Amino acid sequence: MTQHSGKFITFEGIDGAGKSTHIAFVSEYLKARGVDLVSSREPGGTPLGEKLRDLVLHEKMHLETEALLMFASRREHIAQVIAPALSRGAWVISDRFTDASFAYQGGGRGMDLPKLEALEQWVHPHLQPDLTLLFDVPLDVARARLNATRSLDKFEREQADFFAATRNEYLRRATQFPQRFRVIDSTQSIAEIQVQIAAILDECFKSIA
Ligand SMILES: Nc1ncnc2c1ncn2[C@@H]1O[C@H](COP(=O)(O)OP(=O)(O)O)[C@@H](O)[C@H]1O
Numbered sequence: 001m002t003q004h005s006g007k008f009i010t011f012e013g014i015d016g017a018g019k020s021t022h023i024a025f026v027s028e029y030l031k032a033r034g035v036d037l038v039s040s041r042e043p044g045g046t047p048l049g050e051k052l053r054d055l056v057l058h059e060k061m062h063l064e065t066e067a068l069l070m071f072a073s074r075r076e077h078i079a080q081v082i083a084p085a086l087s088r089g090a091w092v093i094s095d096r097f098t099d100a101s102f103a104y105q106g107g108g109r110g111m112d113l114p115k116l117e118a119l120e121q122w123v124h125p126h127l128q129p130d131l132t133l134l135f136d137v138p139l140d141v142a143r144a145r146l147n148a149t150r151s152l153d154k155f156e157r158e159q160a161d162f163f164a165a166t167r168n169e170y171l172r173r174a175t176q177f178p179q180r181f182r183v184i185d186s187t188q189s190i191a192e193i194q195v196q197i198a199a200i201l202d203e204c205f206k207s208i209a
């Protein structure tokens with residue numbers, strides 16, 4: 001249960017699903033409705049978190065080290081950015097949050113889910129997103145989009161079976177937490193997805209519609 005007056009929205013999906021594209025749209029949509037909005041990302045979101053991001057996206061390490069650094073970055077992000085913003089009534093949108101640790105370190109890398117659950121309980125026992133938008137695409141679509149646009153980091157160079165397991169864990173969590181997840185078929189055009197996102201925001205947050 002969340003104990004704050006602001007709203008917390010997270011964006012998830014495998015690399016290349018289109019998260020970044022749609023964060024810009026959501027940010028504009030909410031600001032146009034007068035929402036006091038803080039936009040951030042994980043890993044990162046604070047000066048220390050950005051240093052951890054650089055390490056975790058580029059260095060080889062044990063999978064539990066990787067998970068611990070994700071949660072270390074998150075702990076700082078919550079303390080410095082998310083909790084203060086929510087408690088003053090602002091809204092926070094984050095490009096990834098704890099669902100990504102379950103999907104990538106749990107699903108993709110095969111880390112024990114109970115260990116991730118213990119870290120979640122430690123780092124944010126009382127905080128969950130109010131809404132999680134899961135951008136879902138088949139692996140080949142995501143890969144083609146990535147290859148067309150940028151040089152790839154450590155995660156983005158992983159093989160198809162890694163992303164299949166990551167995607168499956170995201171979808172499993174969407175089924176486990178249907179009250180906060182909305183799964184978006186991201187093979188649709190950007191314009192079609194924007195219409196769908198606007199409808200979700202209006203439905204979930206009736207006060208802004
Ligand atoms: N629905 C879509 N249809 C076609 N291209 C898309 C769509 N969504 C995103 N893209 C393109 O795919 C690439 C990756 O999108 P991006 O938003 O960076 O993905 P992510 O942040 O999920 O890794 C970008 O070039 C973007 O313009």
Ligand SMILES: Cc1cn([C@H]2C[C@H](O)[C@@H](COP(=O)(O)OP(=O)(O)O)O2)c(=O)[nH]c1=O
Pocket residue numbers: 015020041042043057070095096097098100101102104105153155156
């Ligand atoms: C937050 C988080 C991200 N990640 C991974 C997923 C992504 O591949 C990577 C960085 O995420 P992202 O910011 O989506 O990458 P980009 O800026 O290239 O779009 O970190 C995890 O493995 N676990 C986590 O807990």
